[in-house]
Amino acid sequence: MRRAKVLGATSVRELSRRLRGAKFVSVTRRGKYLLFTLRLSGRTKPLMLIGHLGMTGRMYLARADAALPKHAAVVLQLSRDKFIFEDTRYFGRFTLNLEGIERLGPEPLSAEFTVDAFAKALSRSAQPIKVKLLDQSLVAGVGNIYASEALFRARVAPTVPARRLTLPQIKRLWRAIRDVLRQAIEGGSTVALSYDGAKSKDRLFYFGQSAEAPEYYEERLRVYDRAGKPCVRCRTPIEQFVQAARSTYYCPTCQSKTR
DNA sequence: CACCATGTTCCTTG
Protein backbone atom coordinates (compact mmCIF):
# COMPACT_ATOMS: atom_id res chain seq x y z
CA MET A 1 0.00 0.00 0.00
CA ARG A 2 1.53 3.24 -1.07
CA ARG A 3 -1.18 5.88 -0.86
CA ALA A 4 -3.87 5.68 1.79
CA LYS A 5 -5.96 8.33 0.09
CA VAL A 6 -7.26 6.06 -2.64
CA LEU A 7 -8.71 3.73 -0.01
CA GLY A 8 -11.35 6.29 0.88
CA ALA A 9 -12.76 5.67 4.35
CA THR A 10 -11.08 2.26 4.61
CA SER A 11 -7.80 2.19 6.51
CA VAL A 12 -4.70 0.41 5.23
CA ARG A 13 -4.81 -1.92 8.23
CA GLU A 14 -8.48 -2.73 7.70
CA LEU A 15 -8.04 -3.45 4.00
CA SER A 16 -5.02 -5.71 4.57
CA ARG A 17 -6.84 -7.58 7.31
CA ARG A 18 -9.98 -8.15 5.31
CA LEU A 19 -8.27 -9.08 2.06
CA ARG A 20 -5.83 -11.55 3.53
CA GLY A 21 -6.59 -14.97 2.07
CA ALA A 22 -9.39 -13.67 -0.14
CA LYS A 23 -9.75 -14.79 -3.72
CA PHE A 24 -10.78 -12.58 -6.66
CA VAL A 25 -13.89 -14.17 -8.15
CA SER A 26 -15.10 -11.65 -10.71
CA VAL A 27 -14.95 -8.08 -11.94
CA THR A 28 -17.92 -6.15 -13.28
CA ARG A 29 -18.59 -2.49 -13.97
CA ARG A 30 -21.12 0.09 -12.84
CA GLY A 31 -20.80 3.53 -14.42
CA LYS A 32 -17.12 4.41 -14.18
CA TYR A 33 -16.60 2.12 -11.22
CA LEU A 34 -15.15 -1.38 -11.26
CA LEU A 35 -16.79 -3.86 -8.92
CA PHE A 36 -14.58 -6.64 -7.62
CA THR A 37 -16.12 -9.66 -5.96
CA LEU A 38 -13.86 -11.63 -3.65
CA ARG A 39 -14.45 -14.76 -1.62
CA LEU A 40 -12.96 -15.91 1.64
CA SER A 41 -12.80 -19.61 2.35
CA GLY A 42 -15.48 -20.71 4.77
CA ARG A 43 -17.57 -17.61 4.16
CA THR A 44 -20.70 -17.56 2.07
CA LYS A 45 -20.98 -13.81 1.89
CA PRO A 46 -18.71 -12.37 -0.78
CA LEU A 47 -16.53 -9.36 -0.15
CA MET A 48 -17.10 -6.40 -2.46
CA LEU A 49 -14.48 -3.84 -3.41
CA ILE A 50 -14.92 -0.89 -5.70
CA GLY A 51 -12.27 0.62 -7.89
CA HIS A 52 -12.22 3.85 -9.87
CA LEU A 53 -9.45 4.87 -12.23
CA GLY A 54 -9.99 8.61 -11.86
CA MET A 55 -8.27 10.27 -14.79
CA THR A 56 -4.91 8.56 -14.74
CA GLY A 57 -5.39 5.21 -13.04
CA ARG A 58 -4.57 1.74 -14.35
CA MET A 59 -5.05 -1.64 -12.69
CA TYR A 60 -3.13 -4.66 -13.88
CA LEU A 61 -1.21 -7.75 -12.90
CA ALA A 62 2.56 -7.86 -12.89
CA ARG A 63 5.07 -10.54 -12.09
CA ALA A 64 5.94 -10.86 -8.43
CA ASP A 65 9.48 -9.67 -9.11
CA ALA A 66 8.46 -6.67 -11.25
CA ALA A 67 9.60 -3.25 -10.07
CA LEU A 68 6.87 -1.00 -8.74
CA PRO A 69 5.88 1.95 -10.92
CA LYS A 70 6.58 5.43 -9.63
CA HIS A 71 2.98 6.15 -8.71
CA ALA A 72 1.87 2.82 -7.29
CA ALA A 73 -1.23 3.60 -5.22
CA VAL A 74 -2.07 0.05 -4.14
CA VAL A 75 -0.14 -3.19 -4.46
CA LEU A 76 -1.62 -6.55 -3.52
CA GLN A 77 0.51 -9.65 -3.23
CA LEU A 78 -1.39 -12.49 -4.92
CA SER A 79 -0.41 -16.13 -4.86
CA ARG A 80 1.75 -15.75 -7.93
CA ASP A 81 1.48 -12.23 -9.34
CA LYS A 82 1.16 -8.74 -7.99
CA PHE A 83 -1.98 -6.69 -8.48
CA ILE A 84 -0.98 -3.09 -9.12
CA PHE A 85 -3.13 0.00 -9.04
CA GLU A 86 -1.02 2.76 -10.51
CA ASP A 87 -2.39 6.28 -10.45
CA THR A 88 -0.30 9.33 -11.26
CA ARG A 89 -2.69 11.85 -9.81
CA TYR A 90 -4.14 9.66 -7.06
CA PHE A 91 -7.69 10.67 -7.94
CA GLY A 92 -8.77 7.04 -8.19
CA ARG A 93 -10.25 4.69 -5.61
CA PHE A 94 -9.75 1.15 -4.40
CA THR A 95 -11.94 0.66 -1.38
CA LEU A 96 -14.31 -1.48 0.65
CA ASN A 97 -16.51 1.58 1.04
CA LEU A 98 -19.32 1.10 -1.46
CA GLU A 99 -20.89 4.55 -1.14
CA GLY A 100 -19.49 5.58 -4.48
CA ILE A 101 -21.93 3.43 -6.41
CA GLU A 102 -24.99 4.15 -4.30
CA ARG A 103 -26.04 7.36 -5.98
CA LEU A 104 -25.40 6.31 -9.55
CA GLY A 105 -28.17 6.75 -12.09
CA PRO A 106 -29.17 4.03 -14.58
CA GLU A 107 -26.72 2.32 -16.89
CA PRO A 108 -27.15 4.10 -20.23
CA LEU A 109 -27.16 0.86 -22.21
CA SER A 110 -29.67 -0.90 -19.97
CA ALA A 111 -33.46 -1.14 -20.34
CA GLU A 112 -33.75 0.93 -17.20
CA PHE A 113 -32.53 4.01 -19.05
CA THR A 114 -35.71 5.02 -20.85
CA VAL A 115 -36.56 8.24 -22.65
CA ASP A 116 -39.28 8.83 -20.06
CA ALA A 117 -36.99 8.46 -17.08
CA PHE A 118 -34.38 10.63 -18.77
CA ALA A 119 -36.94 13.34 -19.61
CA LYS A 120 -38.28 13.32 -16.07
CA ALA A 121 -34.84 13.71 -14.54
CA LEU A 122 -33.99 16.57 -16.91
CA SER A 123 -37.22 18.39 -16.12
CA ARG A 124 -36.08 18.98 -12.55
CA SER A 125 -32.86 20.81 -13.39
CA ALA A 126 -32.01 24.30 -14.50
CA GLN A 127 -28.35 23.41 -15.07
CA PRO A 128 -26.94 23.68 -18.57
CA ILE A 129 -27.43 20.31 -20.25
CA LYS A 130 -23.68 19.74 -20.71
CA VAL A 131 -23.09 20.17 -16.98
CA LYS A 132 -26.11 18.01 -16.13
CA LEU A 133 -24.79 15.15 -18.27
CA LEU A 134 -21.74 14.97 -16.02
CA ASP A 135 -24.01 14.33 -13.03
CA GLN A 136 -23.59 10.59 -12.44
CA SER A 137 -26.97 10.37 -10.74
CA LEU A 138 -28.70 11.34 -13.99
CA VAL A 139 -27.11 8.57 -16.02
CA ALA A 140 -23.97 6.68 -15.03
CA GLY A 141 -20.78 6.79 -17.00
CA VAL A 142 -20.88 9.90 -19.19
CA GLY A 143 -17.70 11.92 -18.71
CA ASN A 144 -16.48 15.24 -20.06
CA ILE A 145 -15.44 13.94 -23.47
CA TYR A 146 -18.62 12.00 -24.20
CA ALA A 147 -20.88 14.77 -22.87
CA SER A 148 -19.62 17.05 -25.67
CA GLU A 149 -19.72 14.20 -28.18
CA ALA A 150 -23.31 13.21 -27.35
CA LEU A 151 -24.56 16.80 -27.56
CA PHE A 152 -22.84 17.28 -30.90
CA ARG A 153 -24.43 14.15 -32.34
CA ALA A 154 -27.83 15.13 -30.94
CA ARG A 155 -27.38 18.65 -32.37
CA VAL A 156 -28.24 20.21 -29.01
CA ALA A 157 -26.44 23.32 -27.71
CA PRO A 158 -24.50 22.68 -24.47
CA THR A 159 -25.89 25.76 -22.73
CA VAL A 160 -29.59 24.89 -22.87
CA PRO A 161 -31.03 24.53 -19.35
CA ALA A 162 -31.86 20.83 -18.87
CA ARG A 163 -35.53 21.53 -18.25
CA ARG A 164 -35.82 23.56 -21.45
CA LEU A 165 -34.93 20.73 -23.81
CA THR A 166 -37.72 19.92 -26.22
CA LEU A 167 -38.97 16.36 -26.52
CA PRO A 168 -37.26 15.86 -29.90
CA GLN A 169 -34.01 17.10 -28.39
CA ILE A 170 -34.37 14.74 -25.43
CA LYS A 171 -35.00 11.82 -27.74
CA ARG A 172 -32.01 12.65 -29.91
CA LEU A 173 -29.78 13.09 -26.88
CA TRP A 174 -30.96 9.84 -25.31
CA ARG A 175 -30.02 8.04 -28.51
CA ALA A 176 -26.77 9.92 -28.95
CA ILE A 177 -25.58 9.00 -25.45
CA ARG A 178 -26.17 5.34 -26.18
CA ASP A 179 -24.60 5.49 -29.65
CA VAL A 180 -21.54 7.38 -28.50
CA LEU A 181 -20.88 5.01 -25.63
CA ARG A 182 -21.50 1.90 -27.71
CA GLN A 183 -19.08 3.16 -30.36
CA ALA A 184 -16.48 4.07 -27.76
CA ILE A 185 -16.68 0.59 -26.28
CA GLU A 186 -16.46 -0.94 -29.74
CA GLY A 187 -13.47 1.24 -30.66
CA GLY A 188 -11.70 0.48 -27.43
CA SER A 189 -12.04 -3.22 -28.08
CA THR A 190 -10.85 -3.16 -31.67
CA VAL A 191 -7.83 -0.89 -31.45
CA ALA A 192 -4.61 -2.18 -29.99
CA LEU A 193 -3.93 -0.17 -26.88
CA SER A 194 -0.44 0.72 -25.91
CA TYR A 195 -0.07 0.77 -22.16
CA ASP A 196 3.54 1.84 -22.01
CA GLY A 197 2.66 5.40 -22.91
CA ALA A 198 5.91 5.75 -24.82
CA LYS A 199 4.42 6.34 -28.25
CA SER A 200 1.16 8.04 -27.40
CA LYS A 201 1.10 11.63 -26.27
CA ASP A 202 -0.74 11.25 -23.03
CA ARG A 203 -1.86 7.63 -22.71
CA LEU A 204 -5.40 8.50 -23.72
CA PHE A 205 -6.73 5.66 -25.74
CA TYR A 206 -8.14 7.98 -28.39
CA PHE A 207 -4.65 9.15 -29.16
CA GLY A 208 -3.50 5.56 -29.40
CA GLN A 209 -3.48 5.48 -33.18
CA SER A 210 -4.35 9.01 -34.15
CA ALA A 211 -0.89 10.26 -35.06
CA GLU A 212 -0.51 7.50 -37.63
CA ALA A 213 -4.17 7.06 -38.52
CA PRO A 214 -6.23 10.24 -38.24
CA GLU A 215 -9.33 8.39 -39.38
CA TYR A 216 -9.59 6.76 -35.98
CA TYR A 217 -9.58 10.10 -34.29
CA GLU A 218 -12.15 11.56 -36.61
CA GLU A 219 -14.28 8.48 -36.37
CA ARG A 220 -14.38 8.53 -32.61
CA LEU A 221 -14.28 12.11 -31.50
CA ARG A 222 -16.10 14.57 -33.68
CA VAL A 223 -15.87 17.71 -31.51
CA TYR A 224 -13.85 17.08 -28.39
CA ASP A 225 -10.44 18.79 -28.53
CA ARG A 226 -11.19 20.20 -32.00
CA ALA A 227 -11.44 23.92 -31.18
CA GLY A 228 -10.86 26.00 -34.32
CA LYS A 229 -11.05 22.97 -36.60
CA PRO A 230 -13.90 22.65 -39.08
CA CYS A 231 -17.08 20.93 -37.94
CA VAL A 232 -17.20 17.50 -39.59
CA ARG A 233 -20.80 18.20 -40.54
CA CYS A 234 -20.88 21.85 -41.72
CA ARG A 235 -17.26 23.08 -41.68
CA THR A 236 -17.96 25.92 -39.20
CA PRO A 237 -15.02 26.18 -36.77
CA ILE A 238 -15.63 24.27 -33.53
CA GLU A 239 -15.76 26.47 -30.45
CA GLN A 240 -14.57 25.81 -26.93
CA PHE A 241 -15.58 27.39 -23.62
CA VAL A 242 -15.60 26.47 -19.95
CA GLN A 243 -18.65 25.20 -18.05
CA ALA A 244 -18.42 24.11 -14.42
CA ALA A 245 -14.63 24.29 -14.72
CA ARG A 246 -14.60 21.78 -17.59
CA SER A 247 -13.99 22.37 -21.28
CA THR A 248 -16.98 22.14 -23.59
CA TYR A 249 -16.61 21.82 -27.38
CA TYR A 250 -19.48 22.44 -29.78
CA CYS A 251 -20.47 23.56 -33.24
CA PRO A 252 -22.28 26.92 -33.06
CA THR A 253 -24.07 26.17 -36.34
CA CYS A 254 -25.20 22.57 -35.89
CA GLN A 255 -26.09 22.61 -32.22
CA SER A 256 -29.38 24.40 -31.62
CA LYS A 257 -30.86 25.89 -28.47
CA THR A 258 -34.42 25.47 -29.55
CA ARG A 259 -35.01 22.58 -31.90
C1' DC B 1 6.49 30.22 -14.29
C1' DA B 2 1.48 29.76 -15.86
C1' DC B 3 -2.05 27.11 -17.46
C1' DC B 4 -4.36 22.97 -18.75
C1' DA B 5 -5.89 18.01 -18.31
C1' DT B 6 -10.28 11.81 -19.18
C1' DG B 7 -13.13 12.73 -12.31
C1' DT B 8 -15.24 13.03 -7.84
C1' DT B 9 -16.27 15.03 -3.50
C1' DC B 10 -16.64 18.43 -0.12
C1' DC B 11 -18.02 22.89 1.37
C1' DT B 12 -20.78 26.93 1.12
C1' DT B 13 -24.69 29.55 -0.16
C1' DG B 14 -29.36 30.18 -1.31
Added chain:
DNA sequence: CCAAGGAACATGGT
Protein backbone atom coordinates in the same frame (compact mmCIF):
# COMPACT_ATOMS: atom_id res chain seq x y z
C1' DC C 1 -33.65 18.30 2.01
C1' DC C 2 -32.12 20.08 -2.73
C1' DA C 3 -29.58 22.73 -6.41
C1' DA C 4 -25.62 25.05 -7.94
C1' DG C 5 -20.90 26.83 -8.00
C1' DG C 6 -16.27 26.65 -6.76
C1' DA C 7 -12.29 24.74 -4.59
C1' DA C 8 -9.57 20.87 -3.61
C1' DC C 9 -7.12 16.73 -4.59
C1' DA C 10 -1.65 15.63 -7.23
C1' DT C 11 1.16 15.34 -11.06
C1' DG C 12 2.88 16.02 -15.61
C1' DG C 13 2.78 18.08 -20.30
C1' DT C 14 3.10 22.20 -23.06
